[in-house]
Amino acid sequence: MKQTPDATSSATPFSKLPGYWTFQLGGWLGFAAFSYVTLTIWYNPGELIPAIHTVLQALLGIAVSHPLRWVAKAVWDAKIWLRILVNGVAIIAASLAWTALRLGAFTWMSGEIISMDDWGGWIFGSFTVMASWAFCYHALKYYRQWIEQRELALEAQKSALEAQAIAQQESIRRLHAENLARESKLRSLKYQLNPHFFFNALNSVASLVQKDNKQGATEMLARIGAFLRASLDEDDALQHTLRDEIDILNQYLGIEKVRFGDRLNVEFNVDEDAQSVEIPNLLLQPLFENSIKHAVGRSLSPTLIRLDARRRGERLEIIVTDNGPGKPTASNGAAERSPGIGLHNVRQRLQSVYGDDFEFSVSQDRTSGFEVLIRLPCGAPGHRPFS
Structure with missing residues (x-):
């Protein structure tokens, strides 16, 4: 300027x-x-x-x-x-x-x-x-x-x-957040249209039909349709409540549950007063997607993915953990499991919406799996996500 x-x-x-x-x-x-x-x-x-x-x-x-x-x-x-x-x-x-x-x-x-x-x-x-x-x-x-x-x-x-000048900066931040939200929706759509995803989902449906489990096949198709409808919702709001986010997440997990069966176990520990806090749209799906890909997909043993959410004063604390294979290494000694595009996009969206007023950390080791920690403002003046 x-x-x-x-x-x-x-x-x-x-x-x-x-x-x-x-x-x-x-x-x-x-x-x-x-x-x-x-x-x-x-x-x-x-x-x-x-x-x-x-x-x-x-x-x-x-x-x-x-x-x-x-x-x-x-x-x-x-x-x-x-x-x-x-x-x-x-x-x-x-x-x-x-x-x-x-x-x-x-x-x-x-x-x-x-x-x-x-x-x-x-x-x-x-x-x-x-x-x-x-x-x-x-x-x-x-x-x-x-x-x-x-x-x-x-x-x-x-x-x-x-x-x-501050209003102009906030307007720029809003436009940036809107662009990131649209990009996130496009990435989510791309994932859902990914041939690998559809191959697994339709393969699960075919398996149910072969087993003459018409009810299961019908339920699977209904879950796929519901998830697509939720993801392709024309509502351009950049935020919704944690409760709404969990509803969409459950539709996604229902599909994955059919694929992985007893290998995928999910536990939600969400305080009642935390469910009404507004968070950016599609914030949790990349975190669970990361655990499903690196923990459930790489282990034949039952894997637990846990969501903990609670209010601590004027902050919302969200923790996503899994008890997967921890931090395996490839043949060259490099860590195979590392924060990917999904986690990077989550951090980028938080940065755009909250500026520096948030916490985002990732921890992993060889024995205790993977953990993502997020702390956000609970709609305090001057720190509310854009809507």
Whole structure:
């Protein structure tokens, strides 16, 4: 997937914006420098007291303007007309207070009495400064809120894109699982149409007819037909319950039971609460097919294939074992019985449906036969097989 530049990289992160006191101290320091250059040096060049007064009135301005912040925050969420009224009154009060402090400090430092006629200019200057302070405070606060909301919107957009990407990945996984399911059905169909399978099945029917066992022959043909109908079912669902899977499996085993007779013995040990858990379609048949081919087919002694299934918390545990000839070796010393195409296909389907949230293991030795262990999620959120 092509990567796009992060939209947040072009904006100032909200957490990196300067704080209130940075603006407060920096602004009044700038005011003091501006006043000194434009007024003090112009009217009182080289005089110490006016220079000190310029710095002192900036310090007094910090103290007087700070309560304006409290007022602004107190009415920030009020109606606009009330905010304008309250902030306006606060600005006027701050202007009068700062004017009185500036004049008092100047008289105390210089001993000079300021004429009442000059108070208007001092008050106007104070009002201009305090109104400018309030304007800058509100502008910066609105800007910070805009930055914060923009970051939240970008985060929401990023989350939406991530969710969309996850949905696309899930869609791809679903398509992959559907393809594997269709391939599994085709492989199952191929096996059933395999001449060797039909030869054995029809040979068993012919043997029953020769023995004048019409009921057995009829039952055998019915089992073959039922199994074909179940395998060729047009339902494209990728999953069904373990109970449904066992029903189809029994139809397959019924055919093989006629072929192998007492040599094939099957035992199911399935807990009741496990039967309703949904699993991928045609999951168990390849496991039993593997045991029939390598255990029952290679031994003249009775062979037991056992299915154990139980729920362990939110996991379904399935174990298929047989007590066949174990792990025989060929003349060249290589193991004759090894996981084949069927077991590989089972693992591949589990990987497609559950990702990495499953367990699949195969164990065998020379004495205890063959065992396949599968652990799956029991339909937990985010781990259900696709349907």
